Amino acid sequence: MSEITELKLPESLPFPVKILSVDVQKGADIKKHQHIIRYSYWEFQDAPFEQDGQNDGYQQRKKVRVDLVGSYESPIDGVIDQVTVRVGDEILSQDQTIVKVIEPCSHAVQFGGLCAVCGKSLEEEADYSGYKYEDRAPISMSHGRSDLKISKNEAERVEKKMTKNLITERKLILVVDLDQTVIHVTVDPTIAEWMNNPKNPNHPSVKDVKTFTLDEEIILPPNFIGTRPPPHTRRYFLKERPGLEHFLKKVSEKYELHIYTMGTRAYAKAVAKCIDPDGNYFSDRILSRDESGSLTQKSLERLFPTDTSMVVIIDDRGDVWNWSDHLVKVVPFEYFVGIGDINSNFLPRQRSLLGPSKRRGSIAKLEEKIEKEETTKLEEDGTINVDENLAPDHATSSSEREASLEAQKKERPLAKLQHDLDELSPGSVEDQRLLFDDDDELEGLELSLQKIHETFYAKYDVNGYADIKDLLPSLKHKVFEGLEFVFSGLFPIGSNINQENIVIWSKSFGATVGTEVTLNTTHVIVKNPNTYKARLAKSLLPNVKLVHPNWIFNSLTFWRHSDEKDYEQYLPSNGLLSKEDVEKYLSKLQDPSSKVEITAPVVNVEEKNTLLGGDMNWLGNDDDEDFLSSEDSDQESDFSASPSIKRSIEEDDYEKESVTSKRQKRVEINETKDRGKFVDKDDDGDGEEDNNDNNNNNNYNNDDDDDDELAAELMLGLDSDEE
Incomplete structure (x- = not known):
């Protein structure tokens, strides 16, 4: 496969250089290491001692300019097609072409150290010129073995041909993640x-669960000596996301489907066999972590190195894609309660923002119990990975996965959860079900992908070109365009909300997200409307919407501004702040340097650390609201609390210092104030706090005010510039 190759001078030369002679001519054969040109250049060198008579041996020697001559040899065999320089020319940089050579084979496709076209061995030792044949084909774009490499020109040729075929078929490309996007998998034998x-x-919920087995190598410790034990067989249980078969059938009519997973290749092929037994949808288009080259990140360039204009991604994680403009993020599919993603335990752990749940209240209580136990275990074991940016090596990730799966198999967490559920709900059989088929994510996802396809080809037909990275953000942005959100009572105090998945996700759909209520706030996202920010927003802006987080997820699922009335949280009239407090807040808002005291109750500092919690599951179900809103507010605190150690992992040093400073200042202020005025006391001897509220709110129970750091600052009259 003949190809013209442009030869340029090495980057290491001391440019500029001047051409002294050209030793080849057009049409001549040229062999490897044959001289092409001779050139002159100059550099500064230490002056000889005889020219530096004043140097006494202790001072630095003088520098003198020295003119030198060098030559450039051909790194390849071929025929000279064109000489682009002449004697006397000055070459200023490596960018200028010296000659163009017609090669009998450019070795643009290489496999296992051999040229796939001419069969030449390309694994020769690098000679003195430093030229290596494998550098000419650095791109791996196949779904299978990564030792198949091609050149950039060959990659462009392949992708142009693929694009032409897709345009002819009126299709796009869809990259599909597996775990918790279209399936959920466990190894817990309880399912059997x-x-x-x-x-x-x-x-009824598990009768359609599919199973497969894999022979997996035992992960041995470093420096292991002895006979390697044989592989062991592990059984997997796979639950398809409801509607998956219909989804794949409909979407494959408009998209060419590719699998991209963090699982091993054996695992990916086994899953593909379960969800696509005849290979009608994915065929052999499967890329696993064994070939992707990264254990913590995914990249479209691995499959499509030169053109990603027709590629859409669906994945439950945005971080592994660095929130690519090609990404359609989906709500994670959490069918086996508490199991999570069996192939991502070496990735940074996501906060439990798993989207809307339609499960019954007893399940929601159980999920919060799971979260609390996991957080406690992390604190006791000290197993939190502080630096989430450190990518694990293959051995570490494999051992972590192996340990996790073995623990899951031996400890049988689903059986334990079912036992706990039986104790929580001793009533009907329906209440004792741990697993429910209540997910409808693929329904909305199918509609979104259809809309993307229609928009792409509508623009392509008009302009002759379209790009997903331009279309997708503009389509998503319309959903929340012009809306400003404030999240209240949902994140740990002091955490950076801009790193929260739900915040990043909402922004990608056009929303503005603030930390404080302003005159531009349109929605307060809140699970319980009794938080200070919710009360403040409703007092300040009567038309503001207080909505459950499920409203966001319904809008994101169907790519439309959902009707708030089905998700609205209602605040009793006696929950509003006084007119005086609202006016004080407005003054503070308009002049941040002003000192304002709003007489709202302040929680005891020692109690405040556990009021909000770090990794709590704030997206509970509607049935859980009764549980959260029960008269026993202490029970709510128990379920939503988690130790501050996990919260501190996500704070940077500045935030840690800031929060610590604020808490210390609150301690000092509380020590000098009348505690009876600010802290609820047990006046009736019943062992419970009376939660009396003496701030013009008609004894309105306002425990949730303590979840709000802004509220605490306003209550105490603290100014950020004073800290």
Whole structure:
């Protein structure tokens, strides 16, 4: 496969250089290491001692200019097609072409150290010129083995041909993640027992669970000496996301489907066999972590190195894609309660923002219990990875995955959860079901992908070109355009909300997200409307919407501004702040340097650390609201709390110092103030705080005010510039 190759001078030369002679001519054969040109250049060198008579041996020697001569040799064999320089020319940089050579083979496709075209061995030792054949084909774009490499020109040729075929078929490309995007997988053998027991309350939910087994190598410790043990067999249980078969059938009519997973290749092929047994949708287009080259990140360039204009991604994680403009993020599919993604335990752990749940209140209580136990275990074991940016090596990630799966198999967490659920809900069989088929994410995702496809080809037909990275953000931006959100009572105090998935996700759909209520606030996202920010917003802006987080997820799922009335949280009239407090807040808002005291109750500092919690699951179900709004506010605090150690992981040094400073200042102020005025006391001897509120709110129970750091600052009259 002949190709013209442009030869340029090495970057290491001391430019500029001047051409002294040209030793080749057009049409002549040229061999490797044959001289092409001779050139002159100059550099400064230490002056000889005889020219530096004043140097006494202790001072630095003088520099003198020295003119030198060098030559450039051909790194390849071929025929000279064109000489682009002449004697006397000055070459200023490596960018200028010296000659163009027609090669009998450019070795643009290489496999296992051989040229796939001519068969030449390309693994020769690098000679004195430093030229290596493998550098000419650095791109790996195949779904399978990564030792198949091609050149950039060949990659462009392949992608142009692929693009032409897609345009002819009126299709786009869809890159599909597996775990918690279209499937959920566990190795807990409890599922097998439930599948085989028709009387088990979970049997209807698991009767369609698919299984497969893999022979997996045992992960050995470093420096292991001895005979390697044989592989062991592990059984996996796979639940398809509801509607997956219909989804794949419809979407494959408009998209060419590719799998991209953090699982191993054996795992990916086994899953593909379950969800696409005949290979009608994915064929052999499977890329696993074994070939991707990264254990913590995914890249479109790995599959499409030169052109990504027709590529759409669906994934439950945005961080692994660095929130690419090609990404359509989906709500994670959490079917097996508490299991998570079995292939991402070596990735930074996501906060439990798993989207809307339609499960019953007892399940929601159980999920919060799981979260609390996991957080406590992390604190006791000290297993938190502080530096989430450190990418694990392959051995570390494999050992972590192996340990996690073995623990799951031995500890049988689903059986334990079912036992706990039985104790929480001793009533009907329906209440005792741990697993529910209540997910409808693929329904909205299918509509979104259809809209993307229609918009792409509508623009392509008019302009002859379209690019997903331009279309997708503009389509998403319309959903929340012009809206300003404030999240209240949902994140740990002091955390950087700009790093929260739900905040990044909302912004990608056009929303503005603030930390304080302003005159531009349109929605307060809140689970319980009794938080200070929710009360403030409703007092300041009567038309502001107080909505459950599920409103956001419904809008994101269907790419439309959902009707708030189905998700609105209502605040009793006696929950509004006084007119005086609202006016004080407005003054503070208009002049941040002003000192304002709003007489709202202040929580005891020692209690405040556990009021909000770090990794709590704030996206509970509607049935859980009764549980959260029960008269026992202490119970709510118990379920939503988590130790401050996990929260501190996500704070930078500045935020840590800031929060510590604020808390210390609150301690000092509380020590000098009348505690009875600010802190609820047990006046009736019943062992419970009376939660009396003496701030013009008609004894309105306002425990949730303490979740709000801004509220605390206003209550105490603290100014950021004073700190």
